[in-house]
Amino acid sequence: xxxxxxxxRQDSPLDGIDAGGDxxxxxLGIDLGGTNIQAGVITERGQVLGRAKVKTxxxxxxxxxxxxxxxxxxxxxxxxxxxMSAIHTAGLGVPGPIDPEKGVVIExxxxxxxxxxxxxxLSDRLSVPVYADNDVNVAVYGEWRxxxxxxxxxxxxxxxxxxxxxGLIINSQLHRGAHYSAGEIGHMILLPGAHLGSRSVEHNCSxxxxxxxxxxxxxxxxxxxxxxLTDGKLHKIKSKVLAMAYEQGDDLVRTVVDDxxxxxxxxxxxxxxxxxxxxxxxxxGLVHAIGEPYVDLVRDSVRREVFPExxxxxxxxxxxxxxxxxxxxxxxxxxxxxxx
Amino acid sequence: xxxxxxxxRQDSPLDGIDAGGDxxxxxLGIDLGGTNIQAGVITERGQVLGRAKVKTxxxxxxxxxxxxxxxxxxxxxxxxxxxMSAIHTAGLGVPGPIDPEKGVVIExxxxxxxxxxxxxxLSDRLSVPVYADNDVNVAVYGEWRxxxxxxxxxxxxxxxxxxxxxGLIINSQLHRGAHYSAGEIGHMILLPGAHLGSRSVEHNCSxxxxxxxxxxxxxxxxxxxxxxLTDGKLHKIKSKVLAMAYEQGDDLVRTVVDDxxxxxxxxxxxxxxxxxxxxxxxxxGLVHAIGEPYVDLVRDSVRREVFPExxxxxxxxxxxxxxxxxxxxxxxxxxxxxxx
Numbered sequence: 001x002x003x004x005x006x007x008x009r010q011d012s013p014l015d016g017i018d019a020g021g022d023x024x025x026x027x028l029g030i031d032l033g034g035t036n037i038q039a040g041v042i043t044e045r046g047q048v049l050g051r052a053k054v055k056t057x058x059x060x061x062x063x064x065x066x067x068x069x070x071x072x073x074x075x076x077x078x079x080x081x082x083x084m085s086a087i088h089t090a091g092l093g094v095p096g097p098i099d100p101e102k103g104v105v106i107e108x109x110x111x112x113x114x115x116x117x118x119x120x121x122l123s124d125r126l127s128v129p130v131y132a133d134n135d136v137n138v139a140v141y142g143e144w145r146x147x148x149x150x151x152x153x154x155x156x157x158x159x160x161x162x163x164x165x166x167g168l169i170i171n172s173q174l175h176r177g178a179h180y181s182a183g184e185i186g187h188m189i190l191l192p193g194a195h196l197g198s199r200s201v202e203h204n205c206s207x208x209x210x211x212x213x214x215x216x217x218x219x220x221x222x223x224x225x226x227x228x229l230t231d232g233k234l235h236k237i238k239s240k241v242l243a244m245a246y247e248q249g250d251d252l253v254r255t256v257v258d259d260x261x262x263x264x265x266x267x268x269x270x271x272x273x274x275x276x277x278x279x280x281x282x283x284x285g286l287v288h289a290i291g292e293p294y295v296d297l298v299r300d301s302v303r304r305e306v307f308p309e310x311x312x313x314x315x316x317x318x319x320x321x322x323x324x325x326x327x328x329x330x331x332x333x334x335x336x337x338x339x340x
Numbered sequence: 341x342x343x344x345x346x347x348x349r350q351d352s353p354l355d356g357i358d359a360g361g362d363x364x365x366x367x368l369g370i371d372l373g374g375t376n377i378q379a380g381v382i383t384e385r386g387q388v389l390g391r392a393k394v395k396t397x398x399x400x401x402x403x404x405x406x407x408x409x410x411x412x413x414x415x416x417x418x419x420x421x422x423x424m425s426a427i428h429t430a431g432l433g434v435p436g437p438i439d440p441e442k443g444v445v446i447e448x449x450x451x452x453x454x455x456x457x458x459x460x461x462l463s464d465r466l467s468v469p470v471y472a473d474n475d476v477n478v479a480v481y482g483e484w485r486x487x488x489x490x491x492x493x494x495x496x497x498x499x500x501x502x503x504x505x506x507g508l509i510i511n512s513q514l515h516r517g518a519h520y521s522a523g524e525i526g527h528m529i530l531l532p533g534a535h536l537g538s539r540s541v542e543h544n545c546s547x548x549x550x551x552x553x554x555x556x557x558x559x560x561x562x563x564x565x566x567x568x569l570t571d572g573k574l575h576k577i578k579s580k581v582l583a584m585a586y587e588q589g590d591d592l593v594r595t596v597v598d599d600x601x602x603x604x605x606x607x608x609x610x611x612x613x614x615x616x617x618x619x620x621x622x623x624x625g626l627v628h629a630i631g632e633p634y635v636d637l638v639r640d641s642v643r644r645e646v647f648p649e650x651x652x653x654x655x656x657x658x659x660x661x662x663x664x665x666x667x668x669x670x671x672x673x674x675x676x677x678x679x680x
Contacts, residue, residue, distance in 0.1 A: 191531075
């Protein structure tokens with residue numbers, strides 16, 4: 001960790017930034033994933049003053065991962081040239097359902113965690129109040145406050161990758177609901193007539209679902225560029241492979257991806273209708289890999305299916321913050337919770 | 341109208357009821373339907389002190405219907421033995437989408453209205469502030485405040501009859517959304533693979549949809565009690581006929597109704613999952629006619645399909661206020677708007 005005393009008030013990059021009073025308010029925003037930990041020093045307006053990225057060593061266990069997060073946080077402060085003492089709070093996004101009151105991750109499959117006391121673990125190490133929430137919730141919050149959302153009162157965020165996650169802003173607040181699980185659009189029923197285990201949005205529209213469908217079709221002799229792009233290792237169908245095949249006009253990939261985008265749009269239309277929403281933001285690996293063509297298809301489907309007609313101008317756009325959404329949102333939501 | 345001076349403070353039924361100060365606060369609650377107008381004198385706690393019911397003469401036009409409402413309101417006051425001067429506000433539920441800011445019914449098909457200025461029309465006649473909203477919204481609000489809802493912070497109400505309507509309470513407020521249309525669960529997509537015009541919840545779960553399906557099956561020689569119960573006039577399949585056939589164990593009606601209840605439960609499960617709700621109330625003609633067996637089927641389906649598991653104890657119950665929900669809710673929401 002850098003010697004904090006070497007940074008004086010005079011040469012601080014904070015001068016003039018968000019300095020409402022004598023002491024600019026800063027938060028750490030941390031996005032904990034199964035592969036990487038991203039940490040950033042975040043201003044009240046969602047600017048990133050410094051950042052760090054370290055690998056998540058899932059094998060190392062809970063305490064070691066907490067240490068890695070604290071270390072990434074210190075690196076981000078160093079990059080931002082601010083002392084840890086300038087940090088008022090820290091926000092953490094985790095890949096799993098959380099009990100925010102207890103500060104405990106109920107389950108995180110990627111990390112092999114159950115009932116993990118992340119708030120205590122991290123506040124002990126950083127000596128600031130810590131707020132933890134689901135990773136998609138914080139990303140949607142970040143996008144709403146500092147990205148595409150423009151703080152419109154009601155917004156749905158849908159993140160498409162390995163799974164399909166979501167978050168809801170209602171009346172200018174992150175809506176958590178009775179069991180802190182609100183926004184889970186991936187678990188809405190898409191096909192009531194399908195078998196249990198293949199009915200939900202996630203079962204039909206995630207990158208995993210698209211890959212399964214492609215593998216099934218390729219194995220029944222439908223040709224696709226995906227075979228050569230993965231050297232025949234079809235279990236390696238990731239978002240980038242799909243995006244490459246899509247861009248090169250691969251018929252099979254286009255059919256499967258377009259169909260899934262259309263279906264996702266129908267589920268989003270149901271949510272937009274139910275909540276009378278005028279803003280939807282799309283994020284996650286698949287959305288950013290394929291980009292505009294995917295977003296256009298989802299938007300067309302949403303607008304075709306919403307009720308009433310006045311909702312047909314609903315905005316459906318890709319996330320502006322991309323990979324930073326979770327980190328920025330974690331910092332911003334920590335401020336929000338601190339000032340409640 | 342009764343001579344108000346004949347009612348003195350001493351013999352008023354209001355003594356001891358909701359009398360927080362010297363002047364007990366009363367509202368008129370009015371439920372305007374295509375067949376009947378129900379008016380009631382409503383206390384702040386949702387008690388009904390007096391009521392009146394008159395026919396809706398759709399042919400008579402807007403001004404005459406406004407007159408009928410005012411007349412029903414005066415009758416309700418007479419029955420309650422309170423002078424009109426005791427009324428602080430009036431709430432109106434109308435069968436169609438509303439612009440609450442303009443106080444205008446955008447469209448009410450049953451009444452053949454477009455852009456009908458109900459708030460002005462009624463406040464001119466009653467000389468109190470008038471608040472108007474969609475009929476299902478006010479019924480759900482009534483059920484939430486004075487019925488089954490018990491003022492839980494988040495609740496979905498689903499009304500099943502000719503169509504399928506709904507209303508949403510979020511964070512202890514009626515949620516209207518960007519275009520005042522929130523709660524329209526009837527227009528969520530239920531079957532993405534079906535033709536346009538038969539995809540929505542309403543297309544599959546309303547009493548109208550059930551009747552259509554039965555007529556189709558009866559015409560292809562499936563026997564049903566419905567034929568004799570309607571004297572072969574199958575266009576007369578109303579909720580009561582369905583309830584009678586259902587109670588008598590008619591196979592065809594049971595199959596079609598049970599299937600529609602199961603599908604409705606899936607749509608409700610999607611809403612419960614998306615919003616993390618712990619309370620759902622069911623109302624409307626079909627729900628009250630068939631009663632418990634229908635509610636049980638919907639509840640089973642909701643609980644089977646929700647995510648996460650913690651939502652499986654979601655409460656799914658029939659409306660307690662029944663036909664009064666709209667009238668009571670209209671009165672209560674008028675108070676709420678008055679004090680905003």
